[in-house]
Amino acid sequence: MSDAGAGTPFPRLIVDLGALARNHGRLSALAPGAEAAAVVKAGAYGLDAGRLGSALAEAGCRTFFTATASEGAALREAAGADARIFVLNGYRPEERALFAGHALIAVLNSPAEIAAFARDAPGASAVHIDTGMNRLGLTLDEARTLADDAALRARIGLVHVMSHLACSDTPAHPMNRVQLERFLAVSALFEGVERSLSNTGGVLLGPDYHFDLVRPGIGLYGGSPVGLKAHPFEPVIRIETPILQLRRVPEGETVGYGAGWTAPRDSLTATVALGYADGLMRAAEGGFARISGHKAQLVGRVSMDLCVLDVTGLDVRPGATAVFLGEDLEDLASAAGTIGYELITRLGRRFNRTFENG
């Protein structure tokens, strides 16, 4: 383990920018005919869009996706003047200055957004076509209408058409093929316009899904697009936090709020400075952390600022460091009944974010 974070106060959230760049390289290699963009919405999944955006730009990433215009504007300096920044959540007139001032590309999701954008003309645009998710985007009919209106396409400066897969986390799901067929048919009406369909899971579905550009998010950050199944990405984030106290808990004694855990034998526990205020869900009881590489189970309820690990049989001293996430990100998310995406985007503001191998 690197000690880049040494000297940074606890709790530390350490982001390995070298691993991030390698994951971007892996995604590029997995989609050799396509450009690998980076989805950095929600502050790069809660990690820090500025730091990660500039590391990705240095690694050769030229195209970024944010959710909102404010995120896009905040990213501009880190991404560089010539980077393309797409804003997924569309366009509203009150955002005109943000789009125009930071050269953001709006991803237009409805005829109303297209009309507003055509009127305000704040720059270039993309359109999102809904091929089955029923969340955002033009219907297939609305997309055909736009395809037939060359003047409108020119007025909105259309540079990209995209859709989004609903089931790419389940490669065998028939929905993937259905959406691919629909996207092939409708995007063909926009001759010569760049196309994209795939998030990280879509990249793993193979070359049919890659088109001109791919839009990975979670894989860059070392998370799994397919739940607990094997995936090709390297861990990027880990939490380091100290053991505040070790306790001998006799068999039959309980630990934490609600006396939620009863020691099944004489136990040694470690109380650690990490709680639900940091984004460790209360439901994560049943997950584990690591101490010097050894697994230590979370026992009892996670409280606001603290949790307790069962370290019976391990050689630990107070002041030793407990490590969360890393290669265990998906296990901890799954113990909490959620996915890596939700766990990492909820990591709290209390962490001292540290960046290594930049």
Ligand SMILES: *Cc1c(COP(=O)(O)O)cnc(C)c1O
């Ligand atoms: C979030 C998002 C992505 C990235 O998805 P991952 O599963 O994190 O790779 C791609 N495209 C769109 C439209 C998104 O909203």
